[in-house]
Each structure stands twice: as structure tokens, then as C-alpha cells.
Amino acid sequence: MESIRIEEMKESKKYILAIDQSTSATKVMLFGKQANLIHRLSYNHQQYYPHNGFVEHDADEIFENVVYGMEEILRINGLAASDLAAISITNQRETSLIWDKTTGKPISNAAVWQCQRGKEFCNCLKENGYGSKIQEKTGLIIDPYFSASKLRWIINHVEGAKEKAQSGDLLLGTMDTWLLWKLTNGKVHATDYSNACRTMLFNINSLKWDEELISIFDLYPSMFPEVKFSDQIFGETDPSVVFEQSVPIAGLLGDSHAALFGQNCFEPGMAKATYGTGSSIMMNIGNKASEAPKGLVTSIGYGMDGRIDYVFEGNIHCTGDTINWLKNELQLINSASETEDLARSVAGTNGVYLVPAFVGLGAPYWDNSARASITGMGRDSSKAHVVRAALESIAYQVKDLIDLMVKEGGIELKELRADGGPTRNNFLMQFQSDMLGRGVKRSTIEEVSALGAAFMAGLATGFWSDLEEIKTLYRSDRTFEAEMDSEENEKLYKGWKLAVKRARLVE
Numbered sequence: 101m102e103s104i105r106i107e108e109m110k111e112s113k114k115y116i117l118a119i120d121q122s123t124s125a126t127k128v129m130l131f132g133k134q135a136n137l138i139h140r141l142s143y144n145h146q147q148y149y150p151h152n153g154f155v156e157h158d159a160d161e162i163f164e165n166v167v168y169g170m171e172e173i174l175r176i177n178g179l180a181a182s183d184l185a186a187i188s189i190t191n192q193r194e195t196s197l198i199w200d201k202t203t204g205k206p207i208s209n210a211a212v213w214q215c216q217r218g219k220e221f222c223n224c225l226k227e228n229g230y231g232s233k234i235q236e237k238t239g240l241i242i243d244p245y246f247s248a249s250k251l252r253w254i255i256n257h258v259e260g261a262k263e264k265a266q267s268g269d270l271l272l273g274t275m276d277t278w279l280l281w282k283l284t285n286g287k288v289h290a291t292d293y294s295n296a297c298r299t300m301l302f303n304i305n306s307l308k309w310d311e312e313l314i315s316i317f318d319l320y321p322s323m324f325p326e327v328k329f330s331d332q333i334f335g336e337t338d339p340s341v342v343f344e345q346s347v348p349i350a351g352l353l354g355d356s357h358a359a360l361f362g363q364n365c366f367e368p369g370m371a372k373a374t375y376g377t378g379s380s381i382m383m384n385i386g387n388k389a390s391e392a393p394k395g396l397v398t399s400i401g402y403g404m405d406g407r408i409d410y411v412f413e414g415n416i417h418c419t420g421d422t423i424n425w426l427k428n429e430l431q432l433i434n435s436a437s438e439t440e441d442l443a444r445s446v447a448g449t450n451g452v453y454l455v456p457a458f459v460g461l462g463a464p465y466w467d468n469s470a471r472a473s474i475t476g477m478g479r480d481s482s483k484a485h486v487v488r489a490a491l492e493s494i495a496y497q498v499k500d501l502i503d504l505m506v507k508e509g510g511i512e513l514k515e516l517r518a519d520g521g522p523t524r525n526n527f528l529m530q531f532q533s534d535m536l537g538r539g540v541k542r543s544t545i546e547e548v549s550a551l552g553a554a555f556m557a558g559l560a561t562g563f564w565s566d567l568e569e570i571k572t573l574y575r576s577d578r579t580f581e582a583e584m585d586s587e588e589n590e591k592l593y594k595g596w597k598l599a600v601k602r603a604r605l606v607e
Contacts, residue, residue, distance in 0.1 A: 113185035116557050117173065117347075118550040119166055121191040121275050122355065123212065126162055128169035129547060130177065131554045133563070135573040137546050139177055141169050148209060153216035156209035159197050162275070163282050167342050174343075181343035186333075187283075188351030188557035190358040190549045191275040193298045196247040198254050198272045198323070200264065204286060207258045207270065210278075211250035218249020230316075237303045237310055239389060239398030241466070247274065247299035252317040265320045272323045274299070276352045280334055283342065283349060288335035290326040293403035294357035302327070304389050304400055307408065328352075330361075330556040331404040351557030355549040356380040357402050360411065362552030363517040363543060364574045365401075366567060371505070371513060373498055373532075374548070375520035377424075378462070379416040381501045384409055385511050393508035395464025396501065404556065412509050414463030414501035418456040419494045420522045425458070426490055432483050436522075443488040443527045451476035453599035454489040464504055465604070473603040476595070494522065495532040496596040502536055517576070519543040526580075534584035535593065544577045 115138065120127040125145065130138040143165040148156040170187075174180065194213035199206040211217060222242050225234070234242055244250070251272055255261050264270050271281070277291045296302040296309075301317065301324075303310040309324045328334060330353050336346035353361065356374065360382045363372040371383035384401055389410045392398040401411035423439060426432045433439060453475050455461075460468035474486065498516075506513050516538060523529055523542050533540040545551055555573075558564040564573075 113561070113563060114183050115179070115185065116351075116554040116563060117170060117184050117187045118547075118554045118557075119170070119187065119189045119279065120355070120547065120550040120553075121162060121166065121189065121279065123192045123195075123214075126165045126169060127547070127550065128166070128173050129550050130173055131551060135545070135551060135555075137551075139173055140547065141173050143169055153219065155212040155215040157195065157212055159199070159206045159210045159275075159278055163279060166279055166283075170342055181345050181347050184347050185563040186348045186350045186557035186561045187337065188550075188553035189276045189279055189349070190353050190355050190553035191279070191295070193274065193295060193354040193356065194245060194247050195275050196250050196272065196299070197278060198251065198258075198261065198270050199278070200269055201271045201286065202269055204282070207261055207264075208254050210275070211254065213245060215250055216244050217253045218244035221249050221252060225316075234300065234313070237305070237313065238300050239297065239304045239392065240300050241397060242300070248301050248313065248317045251319060255318055262318075265323055268322045270323055271325070272319070273325050274354075276354075277325045280349060280352065283337050284335040285338035285341050287338065290328050290334050292328055292330045292352040293400045293408060294330065294354040295352065296327045297400040298354060304398065304410070329403040329406065330553075331559045333560050348557075348561055350560035351553040351555070353402060353553045353556060356382060356413070357399075357411075358549040358552035358556075359519065360384065360552065361402055361555060362545060362548040362550075363519065364571055365517060366409075367514065369512050369514035370517070371502065371515070372517045372519065375419055375494065375518060375522040377419070377421045379419040379494070379498060379520075380413065381416070381498060382411045382413045383502070383505045383509075383511060383513070385412055385509070386410065390509065393464070393504040395466060396504055396509070402556070404559070412505045412511070414504070416497045416501070417459050417462040419497060420520065421458075422454070422456040422490045422493060423522065425456070426487060432487060436525075439487050439491055440525050440527045442484045443491050446482070446484045446488055449476070449485050449489045449492060450478065450481060451595070452481055452485045452489045453595055454486065454493045455599050455603040456490070456493055457603050461600070461604070464500055465600070467604050470604045473599070475599045475602055491525065491528050492531055492592075493596075494528060495535045496593065498532060499535045499593065513538050515539055515541055517541045517543055519545065519548045529578075529580045530583070533580040533582045535589065537582045537586070537589065539582070540580045541576045542578050542580070544575045
């Protein structure tokens, strides 16, 4: 009788509510049993720039948006909390904050992943030879992009913060931790492995917070959240905070990691590329952490079913934003949709290369002094050549990273799965496949990060039974197969590497 009641209960749960807390907005979504997106709401939040290089968010504002969005999406769809199997959370990574556990208030605004406030201390660590130690422990290179130096700055610059931390009154976390703590009314202070590993404070080998690193960054062990597998139930919403009854919270994942899971990259050699303003490239490398090739990092992809899947990762600063530049600054096009026909109107770029180093070059070069350049232009160079070169630059940058993962990381690429707005460009996807010499599968899944977190929450609560069922829900509309011969591939890529070299020769 008990098992029948459990099955009836599962059947009555019709949706996963997914929270996608990103850099510019918070989205709240409902997913159905077939992984279909039922409804989506989005709420922007304020960006704060109090000093040069500082970027902040008001964590209370974000939480208020989350609660409002959760209640609104149920109201609009005529649903009750009892219709939800679970709530999942995916979030902007590395953005961090510290709050008072007694008052429930942050001691300052959250420091966003883009924030450079920790740059000076990171440079000091590099100069004092900490690079190898930190990379060996965390898989990461020393950079203010990661959470540790931001948290150190906050603890050292907010009056009274150190004393409160020493007394055990302060907690810290990334945005998933903050939202979980607030939704459970302070009952649960936890995070998942994917978010923990991006703080530069978590040892990806021992799978624990690293006491030596905690000390280096002037923090205290009592401040840190418990780390859990993403397919666990982390806690339940508190009715005093949201909804009339409690709903399980599960499926916490950093956004890029959630996209990897949403793309069903469950085996070593499966990789995903998210084409957005910039691009995140991740390749599953299996259940053992391997040292990443120079210019890349090793991260935990996700933790589920009591095991860890590791990844190589590289982040490209400017891919889709290059198309925005063509439209908004150069005014060569009126919309991104024009680029495909323009690119196909010429047989090639006629030797033109565009290196979009508008804010320097990210992985694998990590050269902040590099500047954007267009090289190889002749009197017969046209708008179409420049537009085609811009699209090709996206594919070249992805190839830079995939080649490193394969050739130096020793992991054979099985398949690249692509998502994001620019993937609608068939020319770009075909050229990407030609450059890699491998198939590129284009996803039709909307909101792939939110869906990846929802999948984890569904596994935690029995909404979906196992990975085999999840695989049946993956959808793509086309696989692009490589058509270019190897000689042409090598010639074009050699030209790209030369163009990058020229872009890096800045005084």
C-alpha cells in the first residue's frame, strides 16, 4: 500500500520549477515530464560599479526577484506548490558574498565573477610562487575571476567582518548557496561540487574545502557550506518564505556545468560549446582529475550518484559579441541573421582574419594586452569578407581549445554538442565542423543550463528514473559533418595562428 501511495504521489507531481540566476537577470521556468519548457519569466537586476574594475549585485534584490518569480509562475499557470516535484537552481558561477547568519543580511553587495577587486592579491600570490600549488589543489589558475580573492577583499574591508567571522557569525557562498539558505529560512547552508570547485578554495582531489587555502585567503572554516552531490535533496522551502507548503530543493549546478549535463555529455570525450556573448567549452574527462593543458583549467563537471565527473574547461571572451560589434559599432549588418548569406556570398575570406580581442584574449592565451585586429586586407576586400572572417573567428577560437584538450589532454573528442543563439547560423556550424574534423550536433533544447539543473532535481526526486530516461529527452535538429579536406583545414588554421600572433604584439 505504501509503494502505491508513493507512485501516486510521483504521478501527481507534474513539473520541475527551475531557477536560473544569471549575471544580468533571474529566470524562473517550468519544465514538464518531456523536458518541455512550459513557461518562463525573467527579472533583471541592477548592476553596480562602485569603483574601477568592481562589479557588484544586490543579493537581497536577487532573492526578492526569485521569490516573486516563483509565486508568479504558479499563479499565471493556475498551479499550486503540490504540482511541483522539485525546485532546481543553476547560477552565475564565482559570484560570491558573505552574510550574517543571525540577521540574514549580506555584509556587502555580492562580488560578481567579472569583478577585479582581487587582482592585486592574485598578482602577489603569483609573484610568490603559489601558482603550482593552487593549480595542483584546485585545478585552476590564479585569477581574480574566481571567488577566493573577492571573499578575501570583503572580509578585510568591511568593518567588523573579521571579528564576526571569528565568532562564527558569518557565512559565505556562491549565489546558489545564498538562495538555498534563504529559501529554507536559514536551515540549510550548502552548495554542490560544481560551484565549490570554482571558488579556488576547494581541493578537487580530496573533495574538501582546503584548510591551507582558507588560511591564505584570510577566511575561516566555520563560514563554509556543506558540499553535496547535485542529485541529492538539499532541503525544502520554508512556508514562511514562499508557497503554502514545502517543496524539495535539489539539482544545484553552476550554469556551465548544468549546460554540460543538459547536453547529455555523460561520457569522457563528449564536449559542449555554449555560443553566447562569449563561449564556454567543456569536455567530460571521466572520473579522475587530470592536469589540464596549459591555458585550460580542470574543474568538477558535476557530482551525482556518489561519483564525480571531471572536465577540461576553457572560456572565450568574445564569440557572439563579435557579431554585435559588426552590427552596432561597424554597422556592416542590420541583424545577426544577415551574416550567413553574406558569408556564403564569397568563396572565402580572401586572406582576411579578424581576431576579436576587444578585451584581450581568454583561453588558451590569457593575454589581457592583446587587442582586436583585422589582418590580410587588400584593396579588393569587401564587407562580405570581413563578416565571414568574423564568423570564422568564432570557430577558430573553439578549435584552439578543443585541439588542446585532445592533443595535449589525451582525450579523444567523441562529439561536440552546441547550443546558444549563434548556432542557428548554418555557415558557422558547418565551418566549426570543418575546422574540428568532427561532427557538431546542434541542440534544439531551450534554456539548456536550466534544463540540466532540472534533470538533476528530477533524478533526486524520482520525477525521472535514471540517465537512460534523460537520454531519451535530448533533442537536436541537425548534426554537421566535416567536409573540408585536411590540407585546406591546415592552411586556414595556420593563417589564424599567425593573425593571433600579430594581435598579441602590443607595446
